[in-house]
Amino acid sequence: MRAKLFNLVNGITLIGVGAVLLDFFFTGRLDQYLHPQFRPWTLVAGVIFCVVGIVYAAAKTNARCCIDGEECVHQNANSPVRAVVAFCVLFLPLAAGVALSKDSYDQHAVLNRGFVQDITKLPSRSGSPTARTQNDQVIPPQALGADMDERASEPLPQDTASSQPGPDAAANGATGQANPAVSLPDDGSSQYLPKAADGNVALEVTDLLYAESEDSLRKMFADKTIEVIGQYLPGSDAKQFKLVRMFIVCCAADARPLAVPVEVSGPMTVTEMGWVKVVGKATFTQKGDRSHVVLQADKVESTDPPAEAMLY
Amino acid sequence: MQAKYALMSWFTFTWQNFLFSFLALAFEGLPFVLVGSLISGAIAAFVPSKIITGILPKNGLLATLASGLLGLCFPVCECGIVPVVRRLINKGLPVSCGVTFMLASPIVNPIVAFSTFAAFRGQAPWLNMWTRLVLGYLVAVVAGLTVRQFKPESILRKDAVKIPARKRLAFSISPLPDAAMNGFEATFPQKLIAAVRMACDDFIDTAIYFMIGAAVAATFNTAVDQQIILPLALEPTLSTVSMMAIALVLTLCSTSDAFIAATFVSFPIFARMAFMVFGPMFDLKLFFLYSVLFKKRFVIGLGIGLFVLIGIICSRLLIYVYAGQAL
Numbered sequence: 339m340r341a342k343l344f345n346l347v348n349g350i351t352l353i354g355v356g357a358v359l360l361d362f363f364f365t366g367r368l369d370q371y372l373h374p375q376f377r378p379w380t381l382v383a384g385v386i387f388c389v390v391g392i393v394y395a396a397a398k399t400n401a402r403c404c405i406d407g408e409e410c411v412h413q414n415a416n417s418p419v420r421a422v423v424a425f426c427v428l429f430l431p432l433a434a435g436v437a438l439s440k441d442s443y444d445q446h447a448v449l450n451r452g453f454v455q456d457i458t459k460l461p462s463r464s465g466s467p468t469a470r471t472q473n474d475q476v477i478p479p480q481a482l483g484a485d486m487d488e489r490a491s492e493p494l495p496q497d498t499a500s501s502q503p504g505p506d507a508a509a510n511g512a513t514g515q516a517n518p519a520v521s522l523p524d525d526g527s528s529q530y531l532p533k534a535a536d537g538n539v540a541l542e543v544t545d546l547l548y549a550e551s552e553d554s555l556r557k558m559f560a561d562k563t564i565e566v567i568g569q570y571l572p573g574s575d576a577k578q579f580k581l582v583r584m585f586i587v588c589c590a591a592d593a594r595p596l597a598v599p600v601e602v603s604g605p606m607t608v609t610e611m612g613w614v615k616v617v618g619k620a621t622f623t624q625k626g627d628r629s630h631v632v633l634q635a636d637k638v639e640s641t642d643p644p645a646e647a648m649l650y
Numbered sequence: 651m652q653a654k655y656a657l658m659s660w661f662t663f664t665w666q667n668f669l670f671s672f673l674a675l676a677f678e679g680l681p682f683v684l685v686g687s688l689i690s691g692a693i694a695a696f697v698p699s700k701i702i703t704g705i706l707p708k709n710g711l712l713a714t715l716a717s718g719l720l721g722l723c724f725p726v727c728e729c730g731i732v733p734v735v736r737r738l739i740n741k742g743l744p745v746s747c748g749v750t751f752m753l754a755s756p757i758v759n760p761i762v763a764f765s766t767f768a769a770f771r772g773q774a775p776w777l778n779m780w781t782r783l784v785l786g787y788l789v790a791v792v793a794g795l796t797v798r799q800f801k802p803e804s805i806l807r808k809d810a811v812k813i814p815a816r817k818r819l820a821f822s823i824s825p826l827p828d829a830a831m832n833g834f835e836a837t838f839p840q841k842l843i844a845a846v847r848m849a850c851d852d853f854i855d856t857a858i859y860f861m862i863g864a865a866v867a868a869t870f871n872t873a874v875d876q877q878i879i880l881p882l883a884l885e886p887t888l889s890t891v892s893m894m895a896i897a898l899v900l901t902l903c904s905t906s907d908a909f910i911a912a913t914f915v916s917f918p919i920f921a922r923m924a925f926m927v928f929g930p931m932f933d934l935k936l937f938f939l940y941s942v943l944f945k946k947r948f949v950i951g952l953g954i955g956l957f958v959l960i961g962i963i964c965s966r967l968l969i970y971v972y973a974g975q976a977l
Contacts, residue, residue, distance in 0.1 A: 352850060355680070362677065371674040375771070383681035386688075394850045397843050424854045427861050432676060439669040447667040447872050587772045590674035591871060592913045 344421035349395020351421075354429040356387025358436055370441040370647050371590050442647070445571060445610050448582060448595045457547040457596065531558060538565040538617055543583040544649055546598050546620055546631045556629065559620045566633065567644055570614045571597065576605035581616055581633065585649045593648065600633045608640060615641040663873040672868035675913070676861065679906035682765045683857050686905035689761065690730045691849025695841045697724065700741065710744060714794045717747040718787045721755030727904050728756035728930045730852055732939040739943075745802045750794030753956075756904040756930035757786030766926065769908035774975050778919070781971060782908075785927050789960060793952065805948045807941075856903045859935055863900040867910045870896075879916050889921035890965040894957060897929030904930035919972050924964035932956050 362368040363381045372380065534540040539562045546566065549555035568581035580597040584590070600616055608614055618635040705723075706713045726734055735748045743751075756762065763779050770778040797805065836844070882892045893914065902910055907929050911922040932940075932953045940949045 348850065348854060351854070359677065359680070362673075368677060371670075371677050373771075376678055376768070379681040380677050383684050386684060390846050390850055393843065393846045397847055420854070424858060427858050428854070431672065431861065431865070435669050435673040435676075438665065439673055440666050441670065442666075443670055443872075444664060444666050446662055446664060447670075450662070450872070450876055452876060588769055588909060588912060589678040591671045591678075591868065591909075592915060594915070 340418070344418050345397070346395050347421040347425055349391045351425045351429045352387050352391030352394060354391075354425075355432060356384045356389075356391060358429075358432040359384030359387065361436060367441055369645070373586060373588055373648075373650055376588065442611070443584065443590075443593065448571060448584075448611070451593070451595055453580075453597045454547075454585065454594050456551075457544060458551050531562070534565045536565075538563045540565050542566065542649065543568050543581060543596050543598050544585070546633065547596060549620070549622070550629045550631055556622050560622065562619070563617065563636070564620060564633075565615060565617050566598065567613065567615050567641060568598070569611045570606075570608045572610060573599070577602055579606075581614070582611070583649050584647070587650075590648065596649065598631055598633050600635050600638070602635045602638060606638055608638070613641050613643045615639050660875045660878050661873050662875070663869065667872035668865075668868050671872050672864055675864040675868060675909060679860060679864065679909045680857065682761070682905045682909075683860055683903055684853055686725070686727045686761050686903065687849045687853035687856060688845075690726050690852050691845040691847075693724055693726065694848045695845035706743075706747060710746065710798065711795075713744060714746050714750050714798065715791060717750040717794065718754035718758060718790045720751050721757070721759035724755070725759035725761045726755050727762075727856065728936060730856075731755050732936075732943060736943050739806070744798075745800075745805060746794045746798040749797045750790045752790075753793050753931045754787050754790030757927065758783050758790070762904050762908075762930075765905055766908040769912040773912065773919070774972075777972075777975065778923070781923060781968070782926050785923065785960075785963065785968075786930070789927060789931070789956065789963070792959065793956065796955070805944055807943060807945055859901045860903050860906055863902040863907075863910060866900055867913060871913055876916055883916040883918065883921070886918070886920070886965045886969065887961075889917050890924045890961050893917055893921040893925040894928045894961060897925045898933050900929070901933040901935040902929055919975070920964045920968035923968055924960055927964070928956060928960045931960075 359380050362371070363377065363384060368377055368380055531539045532541075539559070541559070541564050543566060545555065546559070546564075549559055566581060568583050571580040571582045573579045578599060578601050581600050582595050582597045584593040585596050586593045600618070615638070616633055616635045617637040618633050621632050621634055622629040623632065624630075706716050706720075724734075731752050735743075735752045738751070739745060739748045763783055766782050767775045767779045881888075883889045893911075896914075897907070900907075900910065904926075908926055911925045914922055914925070937949060937953065940952070944952070
């Protein structure tokens with residue numbers, strides 16, 4: 339009877355683990371934790387956990403499985419200590435995670451990990467920024483001149499009218515901060531830039547950081563009104579903050595913060611690590627042998643988190 | 651007050667950060683632990699020991715070399731390998747082959763190869779996977795050939811050829827018996843249920859250690875000031891020794907430890923490789939498991955030998971393997 343009870347506890351533990359995995363998968367919370375390639379594994383594992391948990395709990399405890407003339411060494415499987423510890427260590431932390439996890443890091447974790455200084459050294463399938471995948475960079479390779487023939491034959495459906503250089507382009511050049519390269523005329527590749535609903539160029543933090551080392555990107559971005567979504571991290575004074583996104587390779591445990599400095603005209607009322615949309619212009623300052631981006635914000639407003647909070 | 655401030659400055663724990671990192675590790679690693687356990691259970695229920703011993707060459711040296719590759723056919727993690735080796739030695743497998751199989755199988759097997767590749771996605775996954783497999787194989791063969799120089803009775807516990815009568819550890823892994831192979835004719839459904847039960851027992855025992863390891867890793871990665879770790883991470887010998895010490899304490903399963911290793915981004919890749927090669931061969935949990943089969947003196951010597959050998963290889967030689975890799 340006692341063996342049956344702890345058999346049941348072990349089965350419940352396995353079913354509970356499976357239920358938590360399935361809960362995170364079907365509620366979409368798993369998207370904050372894992373790279374898309376790993377998510378199906380969680381679904382499959384959740385189903386298997388539930389099935390084998392049921393089998394384990396329902397199986398007869400006196401089933402003979404170690405029949406080779408030796409003492410059966412499975413007696414620890416019915417140990418009450420083992421069953422209770424397994425429940426507490428395997429299931430309870432996961433169940434606590436369902437209720438308590440906020441599915442994100444706070445400001446301390448971001449600062450502790452330190453910001454990525456050179457985005458081109460981040461681990462990826464390819465060192466080339468043009469070969470990246472998912473939502474890490476929204477600029478299509480064609481826009482970077484990766485395949486000129488393809489670009490010429492099949493342009494992406496964009497609102498090209500709104501991608502004309504804005505009136506502030508000259509002003510940017512006059513600040514002395516912009517890279518001299520940005521004053522070059524548009525080569526037409528900006529037609530591939532993705533647009534937000536209001537016509538602004540919709541970029542990711544990664545695009546701006548890649549532009550620090552990519553001359554062609556700087557040319558495209560410098561005279562455009564761009565729109566970037568990220569998390570608000572207060573700066574040293576009220577007129578600046580950092581727009582943060584987390585970059586992950588496999589899961590949130592290996593997340594690395596990416597940040598673009600933003601300059602604003604005055605103080606704002608945004609919660610720390612809250613999601614904001616910044617509309618403004620990117621300026622690039624040459625320091626040594628590389629450029630550094632600063633986003634001059636015209637407007638900063640709170641917004642909903644994007645569907646994929648992490649960048650890959 | 652100053653001491654308190656200093657303490658808080660290097661260790662700042664918050665549940666939000668801990669849970670986020672811990673759950674991410676759990677969601678990523680548990681499916682791999684499960685796959686390893688299911689295969690382990692299937693082998694236990696459906697593959698008799700004589701098949702494993704039958705495919706080894708008769709020559710002792712060749713048999714030792716071949717034993718290091720058995721994990722490719724019979725993927726068993728380090729938690730499940732000790733009972734298998736004990737059973738195989740009982741059936742006449744040379745001790746040197748048993749030790750080689752025991753040390754190599756947790757690394758040189760397709761599940762670990764795949765999980766290593768997956769964990770280091772974006773960080774030269776092919777190079778890391780092959781480096782781990784080759785290094786694991788070589789170290790295991792060296793250990794096996796060394797063991798050949800000793801008499802079995804000087805290594806094995808006197809009661810090792812039989813099931814030890816001592817009380818088993820509360821969380822020692824379930825063994826992989828020759829289920830229903832000797833005198834017990836089970837039907838396929840019976841074998842299947844036995845395989846599931848053994849896989850579940852393997853999973854529970856292994857996953858307990860995995861979850862503890864994930865909790866330690868999550869605390870380490872979110873609460874400890876990463877600036878303090880940098881001096882350790884910058885020096886090759888210190889970083890390698892540190893990572894092996896962490897592996898010793900974390901007692902992770904080889905099917906999922908690559909996911910933990912991949913998160914220690916402050917440490918150089920060769921130090922993380924030392925973590926992934928040393929950990930599956932020797933940790934606190936394995937110290938107790940090995941002691942079921944081998945004499946304590948041998949277990950301690952094995953641990954020290956592996957620590958020194960892997961440490962030297964990783965901190966002195968792997969630097970050249972990873973030359974030019976931005977890892």
